[in-house]
Amino acid sequence: MEFSLSEEQIELREAIIRFARQEIVHDLAMYDKEGHFPFDSWRKCAEMQIIALPFPEEYGGCGSDFLTTVVVLQALGYSCKDAGLVHALSTQILCGLQILLFGSPEQKQRFLPPLCRGEKVFAQAITEPDAGSDAIGSMRTRAEKTEKGYVLNGSKMFISNGPIADVVIVFALTDPEISRLGGISCFMVEKETPGFERCHPVEKMGLCTLQNGELVFADCCVPASALLGREGQGAIIFNESMEWERSLLPAAHLGTLERVLETCVSYARKRSAFGQSIGKYQAVANKIVDMKLVFELGRLILYKAATLKSQGKRATLEASIAKLFISEGLKQSCLDAVQVHGGYGFTKEYELERDLRDSVAATIYSGTSEMQQAIISRLMGL
Ligand SMILES: Cc1cc2nc3c(=O)[nH]c(=O)nc-3n(C[C@H](O)[C@H](O)[C@H](O)COP(=O)(O)OP(=O)(O)OC[C@H]3O[C@@H](n4cnc5c(N)ncnc54)[C@H](O)[C@@H]3O)c2cc1C
DSSP states (O other): OOOOOOHHHHHHHHHHHHHHHHHOOSOHHHHHHHTOOOHHHHHHHHHTTTTTTTSOGGGTOOOOOHHHHHHHHHHHHHHOOOHHHHHHHHHHHHHHHHHHHHOOHHHHHHHHHHHHTTSSOEEEEOOBTTBSTTTTTTOOOEEEEOSSEEEEEEEEEEEETGGGOSEEEEEEESOTTSOHHHHEEEEEEETTSTTEEEEEEOOOSSOTTSOEEEEEEEEEEEEGGGEESSTTOHHHHHHHHHHHHHHHHHHHHHHHHHHHHHHHHHHHHHOEETTEEGGGSHHHHHHHHHHHHHHHHHHHHHHHHHHHHHTTOOOHHHHHHHHHHHHHHHHHHHHHHHHHTHHHHTSSTTOHHHHHHHHHHHTTTTSOHHHHHHHHHHHTTO
């Protein structure tokens, strides 16, 4: 496989980096402390067509391939220090991909244009208070069929964009009697729907600008037209969506890693101790070398997963490896970056402590590291 970027992709990457440095200028320290969502920056990213990238032009998209979307999110992770905002944008794109792949022509026509323009915020709700890693097997949220449609009851937990979402893609049990694989369905629930409540965002250790919280469904009636895909297709949509998610979210992590790596190289060259730059000490240099290894190898496996998805192929193994390797590599690199910067690394001013806090979530959402190991070992026949 050839992973060198086209001239167009390189230009786009540079344009995104320029855009983020000039336009994403909200006071991140304050937004991070207060847990506020930067709506202005969200709108600017939407105007820059970052959300619209992988969607067909007929729905207001740019018609780019998936690898180009990955390259852009990597560039954004590199140049925009607000990882919460980048995660919110990635979530929006992933919801759009589910609609594009499984939606009816009416659903695509209705939801994709406002999604691309960032006018409506989207979220996807799988996890429940008592069902995370085993989301499909332990799901309790019910969707009972009625004459007019379905009635949803249950709650969803840790939903990114949930507290500010206009539309939520909700996974629920339509038939608890049959195997879980065929008994789950997917619904598009709009915020005005009676019985649907968006709770306050939870306070988190990192990704503080990302609005993430619980969603409650109490006798929430939706019409039959709210069904995404066919009844009973939920597990298939879930598996497909996890593959896209694990090929997309690591792109921003890789960009952050690239920025942290550059920061460390520059600091280790400038900072002196015992008469020479600290980068000359192998104990310091080795930490930075490890970051470089994660960056270079992570990029190869991520671009491979993205290329396979661009070609319409399966990438279950590659996406899981990319997710596991890059998220764990980012977390360790951020910890090492603080160490390389000594006391300054521990200050808010150097902004590395925020990268470290943000990085922890990457090893939890979209399936924990332990679950990625379980998937990889299963695919190896173990
Ligand atoms: C920032 C953030 C954003 C999120 N966004 C969303 C979202 O938009 N939509 C959504 O639906 N969910 C979202 N989640 C939820 C996330 O997907 C779950 O937190 C995750 O899947 C883990 O589930 P859990 O928290 O219930 O942990 P648990 O499943 O209870 O796991 C607890 C621990 O046990 C381990 N464990 C569990 N089972 C096994 C096993 N079989 N083998 C080995 N170890 C195991 C886990 O790895 C973990 O270390 C988000 C979470 C976070 C932190």
